[in-house]
Amino acid sequence: MEEKYYEFRHWGMNKHSAKWTKDYIVDLQKSFYHEKPQKFLGGYWSPTAKRLYGLLDEEDRVEVDKKISLIGSDRESIKINDELDCPKCGYKMVEKDGKYGLFYSCSQFPSCWSSMPHPDNPNPKFEKKPEPIEKSDMVVSNYYSYHTKFNGKKVKSGTPTTHEVSFEGDHKNYIIKTHGGRQHLYVGDKCNFSCKKNWEGDYVINRKTLTAWDRKGNQIPGKYRNRG
Numbered sequence: 001m002e003e004k005y006y007e008f009r010h011w012g013m014n015k016h017s018a019k020w021t022k023d024y025i026v027d028l029q030k031s032f033y034h035e036k037p038q039k040f041l042g043g044y045w046s047p048t049a050k051r052l053y054g055l056l057d058e059e060d061r062v063e064v065d066k067k068i069s070l071i072g073s074d075r076e077s078i079k080i081n082d083e084l085d086c087p088k089c090g091y092k093m094v095e096k097d098g099k100y101g102l103f104y105s106c107s108q109f110p111s112c113w114s115s116m117p118h119p120d121n122p123n124p125k126f127e128k129k130p131e132p133i134e135k136s137d138m139v140v141s142n143y144y145s146y147h148t149k150f151n152g153k154k155v156k157s158g159t160p161t162t163h164e165v166s167f168e169g170d171h172k173n174y175i176i177k178t179h180g181g182r183q184h185l186y187v188g189d190k191c192n193f194s195c196k197k198n199w200e201g202d203y204v205i206n207r208k209t210l211t212a213w214d215r216k217g218n219q220i221p222g223k224y225r226n227r228g
C-alpha cells in the first residue's frame, strides 16, 4: 500500500506521512490539555492541532479522536502537593510544568487563578509583550494560501484563515491573518511590513502596515489584489 501524506508547512517541509501528522496532533493536544483545561478560554483545541486536524480524512480523524479522548486520563497523574494550600481558596496546589517552567497552580484552576513559585524554579522569567519588528525589502519565496493547504477546498469569504509566507534568506515562519482564502502575495513580490512574534513562535504580519511591489516594481494597490 502506498503511504499516505498530508501537505502542510513545518520545519521547511511540505509533506508529512499520515502517521507523523496524527502523532503530532496528539502530542500538541497533550501539552495543550495540561496547560489549558478543556472548555477554558481558547477552547478544546490547540490552534495548530486544529489546523492540522482539518487536513485529515475521515478515517484518520476517527483514529485521532480516539487518542485525544484518552488524553484526559493522563490528568490522574497530576502531582498534588498535600502540604500546600491555595492562599485564596484553600484547595490544594498542584505542580505544573508551564511555558515558564515549574510552578504551583491552584487545583481549582480555571475557577481560581492563584499560583506560586516552585522551589526548583523560584524566579521564572516571564516574557514581555513583543514589540513590533519592522521588515523591509522582503522578497516572497513561498506563499501557502488557505485553499492550497486545505487540498483545493474553497473557503467562504469571512472565514478566519491563516496564510503562511516565507521570504528569501529568512527562515522564520510568517503568517497573514485574514478572512477568506484570497491570496495576498505571490512569489517574487517585495514587501515592507511590521510583525510580531506570537506564542507559537510564528511572526504575524500586521496587514495594515503591509506595502508590496510586484516583480515589475509596481506597487500593489490596497489590501486586496486581483490577478488572473
Ligand SMILES: [Zn+2]
Binding pocket: 086, 087, 088, 089, 090, 091, 106, 107, 108, 112, 113, 114
Ligand atoms: Zn485557589
